[in-house]
Amino acid sequence: MAINTVRLVEDRMKIQSDLETRRIQWEGEWEDVASLVHPRRQFMTQEIQAGLRVGEQIYDGTPTSALRIWATGMQGHMLGPQMEWFELRLSNRELNEIREVKIYLRQCAEEMYHSFRRSNFYDSIAEMLLDAGSVGTSTIYFDELVKEKTLNYSTRHPVEIYLAENSKGKVDTIHRKFKLEGRQLEQEYGKDAIPEDTMREIKQNPLDKYTVIHCVWPNTDYVEGWDTSVRMPWRSISILEAKKHLLKLSGYKDFPYACYRVTKSSQEEYGRSPAMDAIYDIIKLNNMNKTVLEMGHMAVAPPWNVPEELRGQVRYRPKGFNYYEETNRMIHPIHAGSQFPITLELLQDVRAQVKEAYQVDFFMMINRQDKQMTATEIIERTGEKAAILGTWVSRLASELLDPLVTGAFMKEFRAKRLPDMPWVLQDLGASIDIEYLGTLAQAQKRLFESSGIKNSVGVVVPLIEIMPNIADNFDWDFIGTKLASSYGMPPEGILPKKMVMGIRQTRQKQIEAQKAMEQAALMADAAPKLAKAAEPGSPLEEVQDAVKGGGVPVGV
Numbered sequence: 001m002a003i004n005t006v007r008l009v010e011d012r013m014k015i016q017s018d019l020e021t022r023r024i025q026w027e028g029e030w031e032d033v034a035s036l037v038h039p040r041r042q043f044m045t046q047e048i049q050a051g052l053r054v055g056e057q058i059y060d061g062t063p064t065s066a067l068r069i070w071a072t073g074m075q076g077h078m079l080g081p082q083m084e085w086f087e088l089r090l091s092n093r094e095l096n097e098i099r100e101v102k103i104y105l106r107q108c109a110e111e112m113y114h115s116f117r118r119s120n121f122y123d124s125i126a127e128m129l130l131d132a133g134s135v136g137t138s139t140i141y142f143d144e145l146v147k148e149k150t151l152n153y154s155t156r157h158p159v160e161i162y163l164a165e166n167s168k169g170k171v172d173t174i175h176r177k178f179k180l181e182g183r184q185l186e187q188e189y190g191k192d193a194i195p196e197d198t199m200r201e202i203k204q205n206p207l208d209k210y211t212v213i214h215c216v217w218p219n220t221d222y223v224e225g226w227d228t229s230v231r232m233p234w235r236s237i238s239i240l241e242a243k244k245h246l247l248k249l250s251g252y253k254d255f256p257y258a259c260y261r262v263t264k265s266s267q268e269e270y271g272r273s274p275a276m277d278a279i280y281d282i283i284k285l286n287n288m289n290k291t292v293l294e295m296g297h298m299a300v301a302p303p304w305n306v307p308e309e310l311r312g313q314v315r316y317r318p319k320g321f322n323y324y325e326e327t328n329r330m331i332h333p334i335h336a337g338s339q340f341p342i343t344l345e346l347l348q349d350v351r352a353q354v355k356e357a358y359q360v361d362f363f364m365m366i367n368r369q370d371k372q373m374t375a376t377e378i379i380e381r382t383g384e385k386a387a388i389l390g391t392w393v394s395r396l397a398s399e400l401l402d403p404l405v406t407g408a409f410m411k412e413f414r415a416k417r418l419p420d421m422p423w424v425l426q427d428l429g430a431s432i433d434i435e436y437l438g439t440l441a442q443a444q445k446r447l448f449e450s451s452g453i454k455n456s457v458g459v460v461v462p463l464i465e466i467m468p469n470i471a472d473n474f475d476w477d478f479i480g481t482k483l484a485s486s487y488g489m490p491p492e493g494i495l496p497k498k499m500v501m502g503i504r505q506t507r508q509k510q511i512e513a514q515k516a517m518e519q520a521a522l523m524a525d526a527a528p529k530l531a532k533a534a535e536p537g538s539p540l541e542e543v544q545d546a547v548k549g550g551g552v553p554v555g556v
Contacts, residue, residue, distance in 0.1 A: 005246045012088045012215045020160035031134045037063045039136035060289035062351045063282045065359040071129035073363030078438035081122045085438045090430045097496045100422040107419045124153035132260050136273035139259045146409050171259040173217040179209040190246045211241040254407045260400040278357035285350040302333040393440050
Protein backbone atom coordinates (compact mmCIF):
# COMPACT_ATOMS: atom_id res chain seq x y z
CA MET A 1 0.00 0.00 0.00
CA ALA A 2 1.44 3.35 -1.11
CA ILE A 3 1.95 6.00 1.57
CA ASN A 4 0.68 9.53 0.97
CA THR A 5 3.77 11.36 2.23
CA VAL A 6 2.26 14.82 1.78
CA ARG A 7 -0.69 13.91 3.98
CA LEU A 8 1.66 12.23 6.44
CA VAL A 9 3.77 15.38 6.82
CA GLU A 10 0.65 17.53 7.23
CA ASP A 11 -0.66 15.25 9.97
CA ARG A 12 2.61 15.30 11.89
CA MET A 13 2.94 19.07 11.59
CA LYS A 14 -0.57 19.43 13.01
CA ILE A 15 0.37 17.13 15.90
CA GLN A 16 3.57 19.12 16.41
CA SER A 17 1.55 22.31 16.75
CA ASP A 18 -0.73 20.67 19.32
CA LEU A 19 2.24 19.33 21.30
CA GLU A 20 3.85 22.77 21.38
CA THR A 21 0.63 24.30 22.70
CA ARG A 22 0.38 21.68 25.45
CA ARG A 23 4.02 22.13 26.51
CA ILE A 24 4.14 25.92 26.62
CA GLN A 25 2.64 26.04 30.12
CA TRP A 26 5.69 24.16 31.44
CA GLU A 27 8.37 26.29 29.84
CA GLY A 28 8.18 29.24 32.23
CA GLU A 29 8.79 27.03 35.27
CA TRP A 30 11.54 25.15 33.44
CA GLU A 31 13.28 28.45 32.77
CA ASP A 32 13.05 29.48 36.44
CA VAL A 33 14.41 26.13 37.62
CA ALA A 34 17.18 25.95 35.03
CA SER A 35 18.38 29.50 35.71
CA LEU A 36 18.78 28.84 39.46
CA VAL A 37 19.59 25.10 39.62
CA HIS A 38 21.00 23.89 36.28
CA PRO A 39 22.11 27.00 34.37
CA ARG A 40 23.64 25.01 31.50
CA ARG A 41 20.08 24.12 30.52
CA GLN A 42 18.83 27.70 30.36
CA PHE A 43 17.11 29.20 27.30
CA MET A 44 13.99 27.06 27.45
CA THR A 45 12.00 29.79 25.72
CA GLN A 46 14.63 31.11 23.30
CA GLU A 47 17.34 29.85 20.99
CA ILE A 48 20.24 28.13 22.69
CA GLN A 49 23.48 30.09 22.41
CA ALA A 50 26.49 27.82 22.76
CA GLY A 51 29.38 29.13 24.83
CA LEU A 52 27.41 31.95 26.44
CA ARG A 53 28.13 32.61 30.12
CA VAL A 54 25.34 31.30 32.36
CA GLY A 55 24.48 31.36 36.04
CA GLU A 56 24.65 35.12 36.52
CA GLN A 57 21.34 35.08 38.43
CA ILE A 58 22.62 32.58 41.04
CA TYR A 59 23.54 34.05 44.45
CA ASP A 60 23.50 30.80 46.41
CA GLY A 61 25.07 27.56 45.12
CA THR A 62 23.19 25.19 47.45
CA PRO A 63 20.55 24.09 44.86
CA THR A 64 23.19 23.52 42.18
CA SER A 65 25.35 21.53 44.61
CA ALA A 66 22.33 19.50 45.79
CA LEU A 67 21.46 18.65 42.18
CA ARG A 68 24.99 17.38 41.48
CA ILE A 69 24.97 15.24 44.63
CA TRP A 70 21.54 13.85 43.74
CA ALA A 71 22.51 13.03 40.14
CA THR A 72 25.86 11.43 41.02
CA GLY A 73 24.24 9.62 43.96
CA MET A 74 21.45 8.16 41.83
CA GLN A 75 23.93 6.96 39.22
CA GLY A 76 26.55 5.78 41.70
CA HIS A 77 24.04 3.83 43.77
CA MET A 78 22.11 2.39 40.81
CA LEU A 79 24.36 1.93 37.76
CA GLY A 80 27.99 2.84 38.27
CA PRO A 81 30.41 1.89 35.46
CA GLN A 82 32.63 -0.16 37.79
CA MET A 83 29.85 -2.22 39.34
CA GLU A 84 27.53 -5.03 38.30
CA TRP A 85 24.21 -3.24 38.51
CA PHE A 86 21.83 -5.69 36.84
CA GLU A 87 21.37 -9.37 36.14
CA LEU A 88 19.14 -11.23 33.73
CA ARG A 89 16.60 -13.76 34.93
CA LEU A 90 13.84 -15.72 33.21
CA SER A 91 10.22 -15.28 34.16
CA ASN A 92 10.00 -19.08 34.41
CA ARG A 93 11.73 -19.85 37.74
CA GLU A 94 12.24 -23.52 36.94
CA LEU A 95 14.33 -22.63 33.89
CA ASN A 96 16.55 -20.46 36.09
CA GLU A 97 17.64 -23.63 37.93
CA ILE A 98 19.16 -25.13 34.77
CA ARG A 99 22.93 -24.70 34.75
CA GLU A 100 23.17 -24.01 31.00
CA VAL A 101 20.56 -21.26 31.32
CA LYS A 102 22.43 -19.66 34.24
CA ILE A 103 25.66 -19.62 32.25
CA TYR A 104 23.92 -18.19 29.17
CA LEU A 105 22.25 -15.35 31.08
CA ARG A 106 25.50 -14.55 32.85
CA GLN A 107 27.42 -14.42 29.58
CA CYS A 108 24.73 -12.20 28.02
CA ALA A 109 24.96 -9.77 30.96
CA GLU A 110 28.75 -9.66 30.69
CA GLU A 111 28.55 -8.89 26.97
CA MET A 112 26.05 -6.11 27.66
CA TYR A 113 28.32 -4.63 30.36
CA HIS A 114 31.08 -4.61 27.77
CA SER A 115 28.74 -2.95 25.27
CA PHE A 116 27.84 -0.20 27.74
CA ARG A 117 31.48 0.45 28.65
CA ARG A 118 32.72 0.75 25.08
CA SER A 119 29.93 3.23 24.26
CA ASN A 120 29.10 6.65 25.73
CA PHE A 121 26.34 5.16 27.87
CA TYR A 122 27.53 6.25 31.32
CA ASP A 123 28.42 9.79 30.22
CA SER A 124 24.96 10.22 28.71
CA ILE A 125 23.26 8.88 31.85
CA ALA A 126 25.13 11.43 33.99
CA GLU A 127 23.89 14.28 31.79
CA MET A 128 20.38 12.86 31.68
CA LEU A 129 20.08 12.68 35.48
CA LEU A 130 21.03 16.35 35.77
CA ASP A 131 18.11 17.17 33.46
CA ALA A 132 15.76 14.94 35.43
CA GLY A 133 16.75 16.42 38.78
CA SER A 134 16.24 19.97 37.54
CA VAL A 135 13.37 20.20 35.04
CA GLY A 136 11.82 16.83 35.89
CA THR A 137 11.84 15.30 32.39
CA SER A 138 14.91 13.95 30.62
CA THR A 139 15.22 12.13 27.31
CA ILE A 140 17.91 9.95 25.80
CA TYR A 141 18.09 8.74 22.21
CA PHE A 142 19.93 5.50 21.45
CA ASP A 143 20.74 3.64 18.28
CA GLU A 144 23.42 1.41 16.80
CA LEU A 145 26.57 2.53 14.98
CA VAL A 146 26.74 -0.37 12.54
CA LYS A 147 30.25 0.24 11.21
CA GLU A 148 31.72 0.71 14.69
CA LYS A 149 29.71 -2.28 16.00
CA THR A 150 28.67 -0.40 19.09
CA LEU A 151 25.68 1.44 20.52
CA ASN A 152 25.40 5.21 20.70
CA TYR A 153 23.53 7.28 23.29
CA SER A 154 22.61 10.95 23.13
CA THR A 155 20.93 12.98 25.90
CA ARG A 156 18.71 15.57 24.25
CA HIS A 157 18.12 19.11 25.52
CA PRO A 158 14.65 19.33 27.12
CA VAL A 159 13.73 22.22 24.85
CA GLU A 160 13.91 19.85 21.84
CA ILE A 161 11.49 17.25 23.17
CA TYR A 162 7.70 17.12 22.80
CA LEU A 163 6.04 13.95 24.07
CA ALA A 164 2.71 12.16 24.36
CA GLU A 165 1.55 9.13 26.35
CA ASN A 166 -0.54 6.10 25.51
CA SER A 167 -3.56 4.95 27.51
CA LYS A 168 -1.27 3.20 30.04
CA GLY A 169 0.66 6.38 30.88
CA LYS A 170 3.76 5.28 28.94
CA VAL A 171 5.51 7.67 26.56
CA ASP A 172 5.02 6.28 23.07
CA THR A 173 5.27 9.40 20.90
CA ILE A 174 8.26 11.74 20.65
CA HIS A 175 8.71 14.77 18.44
CA ARG A 176 12.21 16.17 18.58
CA LYS A 177 12.66 19.67 17.16
CA PHE A 178 16.30 20.62 16.64
CA LYS A 179 18.64 22.57 14.38
CA LEU A 180 21.34 21.38 12.00
CA GLU A 181 23.86 23.36 10.00
CA GLY A 182 23.35 23.14 6.27
CA ARG A 183 26.39 20.93 5.75
CA GLN A 184 25.21 18.65 8.61
CA LEU A 185 21.78 18.43 7.00
CA GLU A 186 23.39 17.27 3.77
CA GLN A 187 25.58 14.75 5.62
CA GLU A 188 22.62 13.32 7.54
CA TYR A 189 20.00 13.05 4.80
CA GLY A 190 21.86 13.36 1.48
CA LYS A 191 21.45 15.81 -1.39
CA ASP A 192 18.57 13.93 -2.99
CA ALA A 193 16.35 14.29 0.08
CA ILE A 194 16.80 18.08 0.37
CA PRO A 195 14.83 20.59 -1.78
CA GLU A 196 16.84 22.15 -4.61
CA ASP A 197 16.47 25.74 -3.41
CA THR A 198 17.62 24.70 0.07
CA MET A 199 20.66 22.96 -1.42
CA ARG A 200 21.58 26.18 -3.23
CA GLU A 201 21.37 28.04 0.08
CA ILE A 202 23.57 25.41 1.71
CA LYS A 203 26.19 25.78 -1.01
CA GLN A 204 26.32 29.53 -0.40
CA ASN A 205 26.13 29.43 3.43
CA PRO A 206 26.93 25.91 4.72
CA LEU A 207 26.91 27.05 8.37
CA ASP A 208 23.38 28.47 8.32
CA LYS A 209 21.03 26.45 10.51
CA TYR A 210 17.81 24.67 9.55
CA THR A 211 15.09 23.31 11.84
CA VAL A 212 14.33 19.59 11.59
CA ILE A 213 11.51 17.71 13.32
CA HIS A 214 12.09 14.00 14.00
CA CYS A 215 8.85 12.16 14.83
CA VAL A 216 8.54 8.62 16.25
CA TRP A 217 5.19 7.01 17.09
CA PRO A 218 3.53 3.55 17.13
CA ASN A 219 2.94 2.07 13.70
CA THR A 220 -0.68 0.99 13.30
CA ASP A 221 0.34 -0.84 10.09
CA TYR A 222 2.90 -2.99 11.88
CA VAL A 223 3.13 -6.54 10.55
CA GLU A 224 5.11 -9.01 12.64
CA GLY A 225 7.99 -10.56 10.75
CA TRP A 226 8.20 -7.84 8.10
CA ASP A 227 11.56 -6.06 8.00
CA THR A 228 10.57 -3.11 5.82
CA SER A 229 10.71 0.27 7.55
CA VAL A 230 7.05 1.10 6.98
CA ARG A 231 5.99 -2.20 8.61
CA MET A 232 8.19 -1.99 11.71
CA PRO A 233 6.60 -1.52 15.15
CA TRP A 234 7.63 2.15 15.29
CA ARG A 235 7.25 4.63 12.45
CA SER A 236 9.70 7.49 11.99
CA ILE A 237 9.86 10.54 9.75
CA SER A 238 12.11 13.60 9.58
CA ILE A 239 10.67 16.89 8.34
CA LEU A 240 12.37 20.11 7.21
CA GLU A 241 10.14 22.52 9.11
CA ALA A 242 10.45 25.66 6.96
CA LYS A 243 9.49 23.81 3.77
CA LYS A 244 7.26 21.17 5.40
CA HIS A 245 9.32 18.78 3.35
CA LEU A 246 9.81 15.07 4.07
CA LEU A 247 13.52 14.34 4.52
CA LYS A 248 13.31 10.69 5.57
CA LEU A 249 10.68 8.00 6.08
CA SER A 250 11.81 5.01 8.16
CA GLY A 251 10.99 2.86 11.16
CA TYR A 252 12.39 1.21 14.28
CA LYS A 253 12.12 -2.27 15.73
CA ASP A 254 12.47 -0.80 19.23
CA PHE A 255 11.39 2.59 20.55
CA PRO A 256 14.63 4.64 20.24
CA TYR A 257 13.91 7.07 23.09
CA ALA A 258 13.78 6.65 26.85
CA CYS A 259 12.06 9.37 28.90
CA TYR A 260 12.64 9.53 32.63
CA ARG A 261 10.28 11.60 34.76
CA VAL A 262 11.32 11.73 38.42
CA THR A 263 7.75 12.07 39.67
CA LYS A 264 4.55 12.54 37.70
CA SER A 265 0.91 13.30 38.24
CA SER A 266 -1.60 11.14 36.39
CA GLN A 267 -3.09 14.28 34.82
CA GLU A 268 0.27 15.48 33.48
CA GLU A 269 2.57 14.16 30.78
CA TYR A 270 5.77 15.92 31.79
CA GLY A 271 7.52 15.09 35.04
CA ARG A 272 8.36 17.07 38.13
CA SER A 273 11.66 17.23 39.97
CA PRO A 274 12.91 17.91 43.49
CA ALA A 275 13.82 21.40 42.27
CA MET A 276 10.27 22.03 41.05
CA ASP A 277 8.86 20.82 44.37
CA ALA A 278 11.18 23.19 46.23
CA ILE A 279 11.12 26.07 43.74
CA TYR A 280 9.75 28.63 46.21
CA ASP A 281 12.42 27.74 48.76
CA ILE A 282 15.05 27.98 46.02
CA ILE A 283 13.85 31.43 44.92
CA LYS A 284 13.61 32.54 48.55
CA LEU A 285 17.12 31.25 49.29
CA ASN A 286 18.55 33.00 46.24
CA ASN A 287 16.95 36.32 47.17
CA MET A 288 17.97 36.00 50.82
CA ASN A 289 21.61 35.32 49.98
CA LYS A 290 21.60 38.20 47.51
CA THR A 291 20.46 40.43 50.37
CA VAL A 292 23.13 39.00 52.69
CA LEU A 293 25.80 39.71 50.08
CA GLU A 294 24.54 43.26 49.81
CA MET A 295 24.58 43.53 53.61
CA GLY A 296 28.15 42.26 53.70
CA HIS A 297 29.15 44.69 51.01
CA MET A 298 27.54 47.50 52.99
CA ALA A 299 29.44 46.42 56.12
CA VAL A 300 32.81 46.29 54.37
CA ALA A 301 32.33 49.32 52.15
CA PRO A 302 29.56 51.46 53.65
CA PRO A 303 28.37 54.78 52.23
CA TRP A 304 29.89 57.90 53.83
CA ASN A 305 28.60 61.29 54.92
CA VAL A 306 31.04 63.93 53.69
CA PRO A 307 30.82 67.72 54.22
CA GLU A 308 30.17 69.55 51.01
CA GLU A 309 33.40 71.52 51.18
CA LEU A 310 35.41 68.26 51.13
CA ARG A 311 33.96 67.06 47.81
CA GLY A 312 36.73 65.43 45.84
CA GLN A 313 39.27 65.82 48.65
CA VAL A 314 38.56 62.78 50.85
CA ARG A 315 41.31 60.14 50.96
CA TYR A 316 39.80 56.63 51.36
CA ARG A 317 43.03 54.74 50.78
CA PRO A 318 45.04 53.12 53.60
CA LYS A 319 47.03 55.69 55.58
CA GLY A 320 45.07 58.47 53.95
CA PHE A 321 44.93 61.63 56.10
CA ASN A 322 41.85 63.86 56.18
CA TYR A 323 42.27 67.16 58.06
CA TYR A 324 39.40 68.99 59.71
CA GLU A 325 38.86 71.94 62.03
CA GLU A 326 35.42 71.28 63.48
CA THR A 327 34.54 67.95 65.08
CA ASN A 328 30.98 68.16 63.85
CA ARG A 329 32.25 68.46 60.30
CA MET A 330 33.95 65.01 60.22
CA ILE A 331 33.31 62.41 57.53
CA HIS A 332 31.73 59.21 58.90
CA PRO A 333 30.20 55.96 57.53
CA ILE A 334 26.50 55.17 57.48
CA HIS A 335 25.68 51.94 59.37
CA ALA A 336 22.35 50.23 58.61
CA GLY A 337 22.39 48.16 61.82
CA SER A 338 22.06 44.73 60.05
CA GLN A 339 21.55 41.58 62.15
CA PHE A 340 23.93 39.09 60.50
CA PRO A 341 23.51 36.19 62.98
CA ILE A 342 19.72 36.13 62.57
CA THR A 343 19.98 36.34 58.80
CA LEU A 344 22.55 33.56 58.58
CA GLU A 345 20.41 31.30 60.78
CA LEU A 346 17.44 31.80 58.47
CA LEU A 347 19.67 31.03 55.48
CA GLN A 348 20.76 27.74 57.02
CA ASP A 349 17.13 26.74 57.62
CA VAL A 350 16.17 27.34 53.99
CA ARG A 351 19.31 25.60 52.73
CA ALA A 352 18.41 22.57 54.83
CA GLN A 353 14.94 22.47 53.22
CA VAL A 354 16.46 22.54 49.72
CA LYS A 355 18.88 19.73 50.63
CA GLU A 356 16.00 17.74 52.10
CA ALA A 357 14.14 17.99 48.79
CA TYR A 358 17.12 16.28 47.13
CA GLN A 359 17.75 13.84 50.04
CA VAL A 360 21.35 15.03 50.18
CA ASP A 361 21.84 13.54 53.65
CA PHE A 362 21.03 10.07 52.33
CA PHE A 363 23.53 10.23 49.47
CA MET A 364 26.20 11.57 51.82
CA MET A 365 25.26 9.16 54.63
CA ILE A 366 28.14 6.70 54.18
CA ASN A 367 30.71 9.49 54.34
CA ARG A 368 29.08 11.06 57.39
CA GLN A 369 28.25 7.81 59.16
CA ASP A 370 29.17 7.41 62.81
CA LYS A 371 32.32 5.29 62.93
CA GLN A 372 30.92 3.42 65.95
CA MET A 373 28.07 1.95 63.88
CA THR A 374 28.36 -1.67 62.80
CA ALA A 375 28.04 -2.77 59.19
CA THR A 376 24.63 -4.30 59.98
CA GLU A 377 23.38 -1.03 61.45
CA ILE A 378 24.59 0.87 58.40
CA ILE A 379 22.81 -1.60 56.08
CA GLU A 380 19.56 -1.32 58.05
CA ARG A 381 19.66 2.46 58.11
CA THR A 382 20.44 2.53 54.39
CA GLY A 383 17.37 0.37 53.75
CA GLU A 384 15.13 2.63 55.80
CA LYS A 385 16.29 5.72 53.96
CA ALA A 386 16.10 3.96 50.59
CA ALA A 387 12.40 3.34 51.23
CA ILE A 388 11.88 7.10 51.12
CA LEU A 389 13.33 7.12 47.60
CA GLY A 390 11.05 4.30 46.44
CA THR A 391 9.16 6.27 43.80
CA TRP A 392 12.38 7.71 42.37
CA VAL A 393 14.01 4.29 42.13
CA SER A 394 11.00 2.45 40.69
CA ARG A 395 10.38 5.08 38.02
CA LEU A 396 14.10 5.21 37.18
CA ALA A 397 13.98 1.45 36.62
CA SER A 398 10.74 1.34 34.62
CA GLU A 399 11.16 4.45 32.46
CA LEU A 400 14.93 4.58 31.96
CA LEU A 401 16.82 1.41 32.79
CA ASP A 402 14.28 -1.16 31.55
CA PRO A 403 14.06 0.27 28.00
CA LEU A 404 17.82 0.88 27.80
CA VAL A 405 18.80 -2.61 29.00
CA THR A 406 16.10 -4.30 26.92
CA GLY A 407 17.01 -2.22 23.86
CA ALA A 408 20.70 -3.03 24.28
CA PHE A 409 19.92 -6.74 24.62
CA MET A 410 17.81 -6.81 21.46
CA LYS A 411 20.35 -4.85 19.40
CA GLU A 412 23.24 -7.03 20.58
CA PHE A 413 21.14 -10.15 19.93
CA ARG A 414 20.25 -9.10 16.37
CA ALA A 415 23.88 -8.19 15.70
CA LYS A 416 24.86 -11.73 16.83
CA ARG A 417 27.20 -10.39 19.49
CA LEU A 418 25.57 -12.46 22.24
CA PRO A 419 26.38 -16.16 22.93
CA ASP A 420 24.31 -18.91 21.34
CA MET A 421 21.06 -19.63 23.11
CA PRO A 422 20.85 -23.02 24.86
CA TRP A 423 18.62 -25.60 23.23
CA VAL A 424 16.16 -25.61 26.13
CA LEU A 425 15.34 -21.94 25.52
CA GLN A 426 15.13 -22.44 21.78
CA ASP A 427 12.52 -25.12 22.28
CA LEU A 428 10.51 -23.60 25.14
CA GLY A 429 11.15 -19.87 24.93
CA ALA A 430 10.79 -17.53 27.89
CA SER A 431 10.67 -13.83 28.58
CA ILE A 432 13.68 -12.22 30.27
CA ASP A 433 13.31 -10.17 33.45
CA ILE A 434 15.83 -7.63 34.73
CA GLU A 435 16.84 -7.50 38.37
CA TYR A 436 18.83 -4.46 39.52
CA LEU A 437 21.74 -4.92 41.90
CA GLY A 438 22.65 -1.32 42.72
CA THR A 439 22.83 -0.13 46.32
CA LEU A 440 19.44 1.59 46.23
CA ALA A 441 17.64 -1.33 44.59
CA GLN A 442 19.23 -3.87 46.92
CA ALA A 443 18.59 -1.73 50.00
CA GLN A 444 14.89 -1.64 49.17
CA LYS A 445 14.88 -5.35 48.44
CA ARG A 446 16.53 -6.10 51.79
CA LEU A 447 14.08 -3.86 53.59
CA PHE A 448 10.92 -5.33 52.10
CA GLU A 449 11.97 -8.94 51.56
CA SER A 450 14.26 -9.72 54.47
CA SER A 451 13.00 -7.58 57.35
CA GLY A 452 9.87 -9.73 57.83
CA ILE A 453 11.90 -12.95 57.72
CA LYS A 454 14.55 -11.63 60.12
CA ASN A 455 11.95 -10.37 62.57
CA SER A 456 10.07 -13.67 62.46
CA VAL A 457 13.23 -15.72 62.98
CA GLY A 458 14.15 -13.50 65.90
CA VAL A 459 10.84 -14.36 67.55
CA VAL A 460 10.79 -18.07 66.66
CA VAL A 461 14.37 -19.11 67.57
CA PRO A 462 13.91 -18.59 71.36
CA LEU A 463 10.76 -20.74 71.20
CA ILE A 464 12.65 -23.48 69.34
CA GLU A 465 15.19 -23.57 72.16
CA ILE A 466 12.31 -24.34 74.55
CA MET A 467 10.44 -26.72 72.23
CA PRO A 468 12.64 -27.97 69.35
CA ASN A 469 9.70 -29.53 67.48
CA ILE A 470 8.51 -26.04 66.52
CA ALA A 471 11.33 -25.92 63.94
CA ASP A 472 9.47 -28.53 61.88
CA ASN A 473 6.89 -25.90 60.89
CA PHE A 474 9.33 -23.86 58.79
CA ASP A 475 11.10 -24.30 55.45
CA TRP A 476 14.62 -23.35 56.53
CA ASP A 477 16.03 -23.87 53.04
CA PHE A 478 13.69 -21.22 51.66
CA ILE A 479 14.41 -18.86 54.56
CA GLY A 480 18.17 -19.19 54.12
CA THR A 481 18.20 -18.73 50.34
CA LYS A 482 15.73 -15.84 50.51
CA LEU A 483 17.86 -13.96 53.03
CA ALA A 484 21.03 -14.62 51.04
CA SER A 485 19.41 -13.40 47.83
CA SER A 486 18.06 -10.23 49.46
CA TYR A 487 21.57 -9.38 50.66
CA GLY A 488 22.99 -9.62 47.15
CA MET A 489 24.07 -13.24 46.85
CA PRO A 490 24.38 -13.95 43.08
CA PRO A 491 22.29 -16.81 41.69
CA GLU A 492 25.44 -18.82 40.97
CA GLY A 493 26.17 -18.85 44.70
CA ILE A 494 22.92 -20.70 45.51
CA LEU A 495 22.82 -24.35 44.47
CA PRO A 496 19.76 -25.88 42.78
CA LYS A 497 17.46 -27.93 45.01
CA LYS A 498 18.33 -31.20 43.24
CA MET A 499 22.03 -30.64 43.87
CA VAL A 500 21.36 -29.78 47.50
CA MET A 501 19.33 -33.00 47.91
CA GLY A 502 22.14 -34.98 46.31
CA ILE A 503 24.70 -33.46 48.69
CA ARG A 504 22.50 -34.29 51.68
CA GLN A 505 21.94 -37.86 50.53
CA THR A 506 25.68 -38.35 50.04
CA ARG A 507 26.35 -36.87 53.47
CA GLN A 508 23.72 -39.19 55.05
CA LYS A 509 25.27 -42.23 53.38
CA GLN A 510 28.68 -41.19 54.66
CA ILE A 511 27.28 -40.82 58.19
CA GLU A 512 25.61 -44.24 58.00
CA ALA A 513 28.80 -45.82 56.65
CA GLN A 514 30.79 -44.23 59.47
CA LYS A 515 28.34 -45.57 62.04
CA ALA A 516 28.56 -49.06 60.50
CA MET A 517 32.36 -48.93 60.69
CA GLU A 518 32.23 -47.86 64.33
CA GLN A 519 29.79 -50.67 65.19
CA ALA A 520 31.96 -53.18 63.38
CA ALA A 521 34.98 -51.98 65.35
CA LEU A 522 33.07 -52.33 68.62
CA MET A 523 31.96 -55.86 67.72
CA ALA A 524 35.47 -56.80 66.70
CA ASP A 525 36.75 -55.51 70.03
CA ALA A 526 34.04 -57.36 72.01
CA ALA A 527 34.42 -60.79 70.35
CA PRO A 528 37.65 -61.86 72.17
CA LYS A 529 36.16 -60.75 75.47
CA LEU A 530 33.08 -62.96 74.94
CA ALA A 531 35.30 -66.01 74.12
CA LYS A 532 37.31 -65.59 77.36
CA ALA A 533 36.34 -67.89 80.32
CA ALA A 534 34.18 -66.27 82.99
CA GLU A 535 35.88 -65.46 86.26
CA PRO A 536 34.73 -67.53 89.31
CA GLY A 537 31.80 -65.91 91.12
CA SER A 538 31.24 -63.28 88.38
CA PRO A 539 27.75 -62.51 86.97
CA LEU A 540 28.88 -63.89 83.63
CA GLU A 541 29.64 -67.28 85.30
CA GLU A 542 26.13 -67.33 86.76
CA VAL A 543 24.62 -66.64 83.32
CA GLN A 544 26.69 -69.37 81.68
CA ASP A 545 25.72 -71.91 84.41
CA ALA A 546 22.06 -70.98 84.08
CA VAL A 547 22.20 -71.43 80.31
CA LYS A 548 23.83 -74.84 80.66
CA GLY A 549 21.40 -76.04 83.33
CA GLY A 550 18.34 -74.38 81.83
CA GLY A 551 17.70 -72.44 85.06
CA VAL A 552 17.49 -68.81 85.98
CA PRO A 553 20.48 -66.84 87.33
CA VAL A 554 20.39 -65.95 91.01
CA GLY A 555 18.72 -62.63 91.70
CA VAL A 556 16.58 -62.67 88.57
